[in-house]
Amino acid sequence: MTYMEEQQNNLIQSNANEPEFIQAATEVLQSLEPVIQKHSKYRESAILERLIEPDRQIKFRVTWTDDKGNIRINRGYRVQFNHAIGPYKGGLRFHPTVNFSIVKFLGFEQIFKNSLTGLPIGGGKGGSDFDPKGKSEREIMNFCQSFMTELYRHIGANTDVPAGDIGVGSREIGYLFGQYKRLCNQHTGVLTGKNLSYGGSLVRKESTGYGVLYFLDAMLKASGKSIEGKTFVISGSGNVAIYACQKAQEMGGKVVTMSDSSGWIYDPDGIELEVIKELKEVTQRRIADYKAYRPNAVYHEGTGIWNTPCDIALPCATQNELLLSDAKELVKNGVIAVSEGANMPCNLDAVHYFQSNKVLFSPGKASNAGGVAVSALEMAQNSIRYSWSFEKTDRKLNQIMKDIFEKVSNAAEEYGLPGNYVAGANIAGFIKVADAMLAQGLF
Structure with missing residues (x-):
């Protein structure tokens, strides 16, 4: 049994009743084998064992x-x-x-x-x-x-x-x-996401959705593509989905779907975002009511959103919402890129299918990092008792997401996995934390 196989077995045995945690940790372990082989110091210091616990x-x-x-x-x-x-x-x-x-x-x-x-x-x-x-x-x-x-x-x-x-x-x-x-x-700045009246940050509400599009834009440009003129399928209708939709539209994309826990809406003319905001942010109603404002739209109960033909899919609802069968439908219908807006919305089989079919794929730990990035910027503003403008904060967010793409892309290249942004994100994220742990000794 190899060292990585041993880690996988220990993970499953120690967390037998925690399937979501096993899924997340398995994805990381699968990516890190070349790093562990190249740098024995991580194995000798039991970094993986310490990181998983x-x-x-x-x-x-x-x-x-x-x-x-x-x-x-x-x-x-x-x-x-x-x-x-x-x-x-x-x-x-x-x-x-x-x-x-x-x-x-x-x-x-x-x-x-x-x-x-x-x-x-x-x-x-x-x-x-x-x-x-x-x-x-x-x-x-x-x-x-x-x-x-x-x-x-x-x-x-x-x-x-x-x-x-x-x-x-x-x-x-x-x-x-x-x-x-x-x-x-x-x-003190003990919580982030606060109201602007007592220490919150501008762009916090928009940050995760905007960040998904900033990362997507960098990923597409690296492959000679752009957002302009592309058709988007977006799941969810919370903050992430709403502001991903807004930024996609601002960048020239056409969003045709959004959803909630009851079903999803398809609007061939493009989602009217102000209607979604009225339903979800003001009146707290279901996505089904969208049709009353847009007669050409079609409402579907339950699942099925990923059967909609599109160029780009943004799963922005919840974990494991996009399965292998959904990935196959998206690929059959010509999807060129999938960018995760939620945390782990695609299961491992779906991720592998996208990658094997040359679909550009960005994992949530990279593409939805905009939310926590602006949370950290809120912490910084709280520390200096100051508030930055929307434009300044948005510029910082955009640059952070571009930098994340560069780190992810470079790490994938360095370890012989060009274009594998899942591995690149896991490797780049791991090395920084692992080196800090080594520097600080046992804790």
């Missing part, structure tokens, strides 16, 4: 009361994975599916994503199985305050800086931040 895993009870006075119980999580290059940094997800496997896969991905940004932030993630949907403002506030009453012990501006994720927007961040201040008597 989180620094600490925190699980706690969250007790809160609903509007009827009933006592409700949820589980809270925070996984602090690696802080070799900076304080732990990663979002909080409030969704019924949240468990340790989900949080660990997200935290593990965050190590490499944060490393690629070039900013001094480590990897972590957290959340709860609490579902904000259908809850009143007071119920959400009660939950957030109870959640922070435990979490505050484990975080800090120079220790661990959470942000938002699915189910955690500026409203939830506000309640969490208010409770942190109340408990610690400190107004």
Whole structure:
């Protein structure tokens, strides 16, 4: 048995009930074999073994009361994975599916994503199985305050800086931040994604979606292609999808689909983004209502969005939403590029199929790093008690995403894997963290 096979076996045996984490770690292990072969120091210092095991895993009870006075119980999580290059940094997800496997896969991905940004932030993630949907403002506030009453012990501006994720927007961040201040008597940059009125950053809402397009633009240009005139299929209708759609349209693309958990919309004339924003950001309605504003659009219940012919696919909804069968449909219909906007939206079989069919493919740890990049820029602004303009922050984001593409592309080239941006992202992200770990000794 080879060293890498041994690592894979240990991963599966030690995390048998955590399929999402195994999937994320397997992808990385598959990419790193040439690095381990070339640099024995990583094996001798057990870097892989140390990287796969989180620094600490925190699980706690969250007790809160609903509007009827009933006592409700949820589980809270925070996984602090690696802080070799900076304080732990990663979002909080409030969704019924949240468990340790989900949080660990997200935290593990965050190590490499944060490393690629070039900013001094480590990897972590957290959340709860609490579902904000259908809850009143007071119920959400009660939950957030109870959640922070435990979490505050484990975080800090120079220790661990959470942000938002699915189910955690500026409203939830506000309640969490208010409770942190109340408990610690400190107004620090302990959370990112804050409202602009008390330390938030411009471009934060747009950052992940914009970043996907900035990375995609660099990837296409490296292959002699461009976004101009291309047809896009985008899944999701949250912040990532909305602002990926906006930037794609600004750069000359035509977006024909968006979706939510109930189904998806196809608009042959191109998505009218203001309608989507009205439905999702203002009135909190379903994507099915889009058709009332755009009669030529077609609504489909359930899945099937990836059967739509397109040049470029942007999965921006959730993990494992694009499977092998979907990849085959996209390739059959002529897709030239797939750029992940969500965290691990394509399963391993789908990724391998795209790569074997010469489809340009960017993994989420590279192409959706814009969100955490601007979160780190928010941390910097909080530290200097200053706020940058939208234009300045957007320029910084654009440059960070271009730099990430260069790092990913160069790493793939160096290890004999040109055009394999999955391997390039894993290798480039790993080497920076691994070298920091070596420099700091055992921890």
